[in-house]
Every structure is written in structure tokens, then in C-alpha cells.
Amino acid sequence: MxxxxxxxxxxxxxxxxxxxxEFVYDYKENTKLFNGKTTVSTSGDDSDLLSSYIYSKLRPPxxxxxxxxxxxxxxxxxxxxxxxxxxxxSKFSTKYNIRYKLKNNTNNCLLIDKKxxxxxxxxxxxxxxxxxxxxxxxESSIKNMQSNVDEFLRILAFEELNSSCL
Numbered sequence: 779m780x781x782x783x784x785x786x787x788x789x790x791x792x793x794x795x796x797x798x799x800e801f802v803y804d805y806k807e808n809t810k811l812f813n814g815k816t817t818v819s820t821s822g823d824d825s826d827l828l829s830s831y832i833y834s835k836l837r838p839p840x841x842x843x844x845x846x847x848x849x850x851x852x853x854x855x856x857x858x859x860x861x862x863x864x865x866x867x868s869k870f871s872t873k874y875n876i877r878y879k880l881k882n883n884t885n886n887c888l889l890i891d892k893k894x895x896x897x898x899x900x901x902x903x904x905x906x907x908x909x910x911x912x913x914x915x916x917e918s919s920i921k922n923m924q925s926n927v928d929e930f931l932r933i934l935a936f937e938e939l940n941s942s943c944l
Contacts, residue, residue, distance in 0.1 A: 809836075809931055809934055809935045812836055812846055812848075812880075812934070813836055813837050814836075814837050814838070814839050814840065815839055815844055815845040815846055816836050816838075816839070816844060816845070816846040816847070816848050816880075817838070817839060817844040817846075817847050817848070818832050818833060818836070818838070818847075818848045818850065819847070819848070819849050819850070820832075820850045820851075820852065821850070821851050821852075822850075822851045822852035822853055822854075822876075823852050823853055823854035823874075824852060824854060824919065824923060825850075825852060827920065827923060828850060828852055828876070828923060828927070829850075831923065831924055831927055832848070832850065832927055835927065835931060836848075844883060845882065845883060845884060846880060846881065846882055846883065846889070847880070847881045847883055848878065848879070848880050848881075849878075849879040849880075849881070850876060850877070850878055850879075851876070851877045852874060852875070852876045852877075852923075853874070853875045853876075854872065854873070854874055854919065855872070855873045855874075855875070856870060856871070856872050856873075856915070857870065857871050857873075858870055858871075869899055869900070869901055870899065870900055870901075870915065871897055871898070871899050872897065872898050872899075872900070872915070872918055872919050872922050873895065873896070873897045874895065874896050874897075874919075874922055874923055874926050875893065875894075875895050876893070876894055876895075876923075876926050876927075876930070877891070877892070877893045878890065878891070878892050878893075878894070878930050879891050880934070889939055890933075890934065890937065890939065892930060892933060894926050894929050894930055894933075895926075896922050896923075896925050896926040896929065897922070898918045898919075898921060898922040898925075899918070900915055900917075900918040
């Protein structure tokens with residue numbers, strides 16, 4: 779009898795404690811508004827990776843009648859950030875400057891224009907061959923670019939948009 783009451787009390791506490799649970803990546807209705815209604819055009823560095831990742835998040839329209847158009851221009855800058863005494867670089871930085879312009883095609887107005895800069899670092903793996911360094915650079919670049927897109931989607935989800943332009 780006591781065990782049943784204790785189990786009931788624990789379940790009740792858990793249910794009431796988690797009743798107002800919000801997920802971190804559950805975006806507001808702003809982002810859901812653009813799903814399946816937005817065409818994306820990308821240009822610049824790593825535009826193929828960028829467009830495939832943004833399409834995985836926003837889903838392309840089923841037909842050619844898109845309401846919104848997202849123009850993305852990316853610039854990637856790779857620099858040596860730590861240079862050793864023997865003039866070799868042991869740490870590199872990758873910086874993405876990506877400009878996002880979201881337009882409404884029917885009203886011909888600009889909803890959002892943001893430039894987001896993200897930076898990541900990676901280490902040189904070997905001094906003779908660059909196989910490990912190439913893999914590190916690619917992984918770092920992909921994670922950095924995806925972080926930049928996720929930041930834009932967070933801004934899009936929580937920023938007040940012009941209701942007359944929607």
C-alpha cells in the first residue's frame with residue numbers, strides 16, 4: 779500500500795514538473811511559415827553544402843509556385859591563427875560571413891536581411907602529409923556553416939517580422 783502511494787506520488791511529481799517542457803530546437807511558427815514555400819538561391823563558397831543544409835531545414839516547395847525567396851551569399855576565410863617558431867602553422871581558423879535576404883515574391887518586399895559571421899578553429903594533424911589536416915578542415919567548415927544556418931533560423935524564429943510583408 780505504501781509502495782503504491784509512493785509510486786503514484788513520484789509519477790504525479792514528474793508529470794507536473796515536466797508539463798511545461800519546451801524543446802530547444804522547436805522553433806516558433808515563424809519558421810514553420812516558410813516550410814515548403816521558400817525557394818533558395820545560394821552563391822559563394824561552399825554553396826552546394828549550404829543549399830543542401832538549408833533545404834533540409836526548410837524543405838523545398840512541391841511546385842514552382844514559391845511565396846518566398848531566400849538569397850544566400852557566403853564567403854569563407856581560412857587563416858593560420860597559431861604560427862610556430864619554425865614558421866609552420868599549427869592552428870587554423872575558418873570564418874564564414876553569410877548574408878541572408880528573405881523576400882516575399884508576391885508583395886515584392888524584403889522580410890529580413892541579416893549578415894551572420896561564425897568562426898571555428900582546427901588543428902594541423904601532421905607535419906609531412908596533410909590528410910588529417912584536410913579532414914579536420916572539412917569537418918570544421920561543415921560544422922561552422924551549419925552553425926551559421928542554425929543561427930539564422932533562430933533569428934528568423936524569434937524576430938518580429940513585418941506583418942504587411944508576410
